[in-house]
Amino acid sequence: MTFNNSIRKRLAFVSATAAVALSGCASTPEPIIGAASTQARSDLGQANYSHIPATTYALRASDQISVNVFREPELSVENVRLGVDGAVSLPMLGSIPAAGMTTKQFEQDVSRRLLAAGLRTPMVSVNIAEYASHLVTVEGAVEDPGVYAFQPGSRLSAAIAMADGPTNVANQEQIAVFRESPQGVLIAKFDYSQISQGTMLDPILQPGDRVVMGTDGLSVFYQNLLQALPAFGVFGVAALNNN
Structure with missing residues (x-):
């Protein structure tokens, strides 16, 4: 019986110490x-x-953007994702590089490409839909x-x-x-x-x-010890009772 009380006192001390530490x-x-x-x-x-x-943001692979061409809905796209190569596919233009550019720079690049493709005075706006990168x-x-x-x-x-x-x-x-x-x-x-x-x-x-x-x-040691205490306590009492 005295041995059982000694075990209980030690366990109580360890529990209190561990609780303080945690x-x-x-x-x-x-x-x-x-x-x-x-x-x-x-x-x-x-x-x-x-x-x-x-102060500025350069587009990166996996980002999603929306490209709006004023009064040209067939040339506009919503939520298009930059590929792993940093390129994006747009109507009439196909796949063009976008990564590394700001939205303003990409607007200017798309406008230049559309102008070269025959569109008169293209007005382009680009917005970032998701910073997925x-x-x-x-x-x-x-x-x-x-x-x-x-x-x-x-x-x-x-x-x-x-x-x-x-x-x-x-x-x-x-x-x-x-x-x-x-x-x-x-x-x-x-x-x-x-x-x-x-x-x-x-x-x-x-x-x-x-x-x-x-x-x-x-x-970690104290936490693991605390988790094991109830089981250890039951095992110790059972063993003593059997003796």
Whole structure:
């Protein structure tokens, strides 16, 4: 009987300790009032990350656009997608390149091509229907990992929010962002706690970014232990009763 009480006391102590540890992992740091940090830390690989949203947008493969030719409905198209080669197919013109151009530049290019094809004074407007090229992968210790569409100008904190935030076993000081570049895949490290406080750069996302939230190994141990406690407790009591 004394041995059984000893086991119960140890389990209660571990449960309380684990609960405190898990609750600590879920806490949110107090924001620091004032201007948020916009300085990239090169020692963490952040040199190619920026806090400044682009003022113009260049069309990319998979984006959907609508092309309207004034008073020429047969030459107009709705929600046409740029192919993987960055080209788009339009009536009379066939497949023409679009990726890398702004909507204004593409309007001018389509107008020039229609004029050369015999259409008098073509008036063309181009609108982006869907930024389908803007996808970010969020994985690791987040509540709902997956691939998410985002609007141009969205930040790293938005990617974490789309995945429903860090889990209670997340290591918020360890976020790795993988980004493709002409030099290959670059990796930068960010601290979500510092981003939440405004003391670290919250970078603008780029299409194809991969965000990985790290895991606190100690918290994982405690969580697994807590999940096993009821079964372990029942097994221990049953074994003692049988003896």
